[in-house]
Amino acid sequence: MKENLNLQKTLILRFCVCFFVFFCANFTQKTVAQVVCTERMPTSIDGVKTKTAGQTAKFWKNGQTITIKFLAGSPFVRGKVQQYASEWLKYANLKFEFVADDAPAIVRIDFQQGGSYSYLGIDNLSIPATDHTMNYGWLTDQSAEQEFSRVVVHEFGHMLGLIHEQAHPDVEIPWDKEKVYAYYAKQGWDRQKVDSQVFYRYSHEVTQYSAYDKLSIMHYAVPKEHTIGGFEIKWNTVLSETDKAFIARIYPKGNTPTVTNPTTGGGTTGTNGGTTASGEILPRNLATGWYGIPFPKIDAAVNYPNGQTYMFYGSEYIRWDYNEEAYLTPKSISEGWKGVNFSKIDAAIYWESTQKIYFFSGDEYVRYDIAEEKVDRGFPMKIKSGWSGMEEFGKIDAAFPWKDKVYFFSGNKYVRFSFTDNRIDEGYPKNINKTTWKGINFDKIDATLVWKSPIIYFFKGNQYYRFDMNKDSTF
Numbered sequence: 073m074k075e076n077l078n079l080q081k082t083l084i085l086r087f088c089v090c091f092f093v094f095f096c097a098n099f100t101q102k103t104v105a106q107v108v109c110t111e112r113m114p115t116s117i118d119g120v121k122t123k124t125a126g127q128t129a130k131f132w133k134n135g136q137t138i139t140i141k142f143l144a145g146s147p148f149v150r151g152k153v154q155q156y157a158s159e160w161l162k163y164a165n166l167k168f169e170f171v172a173d174d175a176p177a178i179v180r181i182d183f184q185q186g187g188s189y190s191y192l193g194i195d196n197l198s199i200p201a202t203d204h205t206m207n208y209g210w211l212t213d214q215s216a217e218q219e220f221s222r223v224v225v226h227e228f229g230h231m232l233g234l235i236h237e238q239a240h241p242d243v244e245i246p247w248d249k250e251k252v253y254a255y256y257a258k259q260g261w262d263r264q265k266v267d268s269q270v271f272y273r274y275s276h277e278v279t280q281y282s283a284y285d286k287l288s289i290m291h292y293a294v295p296k297e298h299t300i301g302g303f304e305i306k307w308n309t310v311l312s313e314t315d316k317a318f319i320a321r322i323y324p325k326g327n328t329p330t331v332t333n334p335t336t337g338g339g340t341t342g343t344n345g346g347t348t349a350s351g352e353i354l355p356r357n358l359a360t361g362w363y364g365i366p367f368p369k370i371d372a373a374v375n376y377p378n379g380q381t382y383m384f385y386g387s388e389y390i391r392w393d394y395n396e397e398a399y400l401t402p403k404s405i406s407e408g409w410k411g412v413n414f415s416k417i418d419a420a421i422y423w424e425s426t427q428k429i430y431f432f433s434g435d436e437y438v439r440y441d442i443a444e445e446k447v448d449r450g451f452p453m454k455i456k457s458g459w460s461g462m463e464e465f466g467k468i469d470a471a472f473p474w475k476d477k478v479y480f481f482s483g484n485k486y487v488r489f490s491f492t493d494n495r496i497d498e499g500y501p502k503n504i505n506k507t508t509w510k511g512i513n514f515d516k517i518d519a520t521l522v523w524k525s526p527i528i529y530f531f532k533g534n535q536y537y538r539f540d541m542n543k544d545s546t547f
């Protein structure tokens with residue numbers, strides 16, 4: 073279970089394509105100038121493939137002060153940059169400290185003619201101090217107000233770690249591809265480059281996603297000359313509601329935990345899962361509640377004693393590091409968990425008194441020793457050999473420990489298993505419904521997670537509930 077803690081925080085990629093086409097100033101202008109906005113990478117700025125291989129999140133530490141200085145620019149444009157940069161700070165828990173020209177600064181803004189771009193998030197830290205990290209290629213004292221807003225807010229979005237929206241997996245742009253190829257050929261791009269820079273979309277399997285938002289400031293315009301049927305996305309010039317909500321999740325203000333806020337209580341139950349006392353609609357969405365999670369759903373989840381949460385999907389797992397407030401890069405299960413050679417995990421439970429983790433897959437299970445960092449001798453075993461009576465219950469979907477019991481979920485049923493007596497308690501199985509698990513409107517469960525006792529998470533597909541075992545209700 074040794075994992076690389078070298079700050080390899082994984083993606084929170086809402087989107088990503090390293091490139092931004094830009095029509096100068098006047099939207100009605102017939103001859104358009106092209107300016108590339110690049111999310112600059114320290115090692116390579118050429119193309120998506122290099123970048124996606126890394127897929128590491130670039131976010132700053134929540135609450136951090138980021139020092140910024142100008143390498144050039146009139147007092148007027150400097151003032152405009154400061155003004156529009158601060159739009160993000162209404163929602164993000166960060167501080168921008170604009171320092172004197174001769175002082176050291178993390179972010180160094182230049183106004184060299186040409187492209188506008190910024191390095192992504194903490195990549196800024198690895199740029200030589202003699203270089204600029206952000207550039208505005210066309211802003212001048214004559215630039216329109218809207219132009220300052222559009223470009224500055226966008227570039228500062230990159231600086232905060234955000235990437236382009238147009239590569240969202242749900243993007244459906246009816247490109248007229250030949251026209252797009254011809255257009256970019258004029259600036260020397262071959263078809264392959266256009267494919268990777270303009271048409272590239274992430275798959276649901278590897279990306280992260282709040283809902284696709286065509287109003288995002290991180291979306292570039294799509295001129296109707298490049299599409300079929302007059303489809304068009306105009307320039308976005310201000311933060312969208314999704315932008316605001318998203319950045320507030322990444323850099324939450326106050327003491328709100330980054331992942332979740334298990335503090336409210338007293339939810340009510342409605343027809344579709346209800347709402348919380350504060351009006352939040354249940355069930356919650358996985359991608360927004362666990363923002364940045366690189367899995368579309370979860371097969372199994374388990375909490376380690378040290379506050380690390382492991383989540384499993386297919387042959388991979390990911391760790392949520394509570395202290396780092398970040399996901400570490402997905403790894404293969406067999407690589408990270410010695411002796412766990414299942415192609416997928418159906419369910420996992422952490423048994424505190426013995427410091428073991430049980431992994432279930434199909435009709436087998438293994439017992440993993442945390443101290444030894446390997447599977448105990450003699451495993452895998454058949455579930456029926458170790459868990460008396462469970463063979464009749466069928467394949468396990470999810471499980472969690474509760475005191476000296478284990479709850480197992482399978483299809484639309486669940487049982488309570490007595491660990492000490494090694495048998496299913498009387499009266500089980502029962503149906504999974506809104507009465508037996510008050511407020512949970514799932515007909516089956518993919519995964520459960522003991523967060524901090526008595527809080528249990530119930531996952532199904534891309535949704536989840538939080539359940540308070542003591543209060544016997546969702547919240």
Ligand SMILES: [Zn+2]
Pocket residue numbers: 091092109110111226230236
């Ligand atoms: Zn950009």
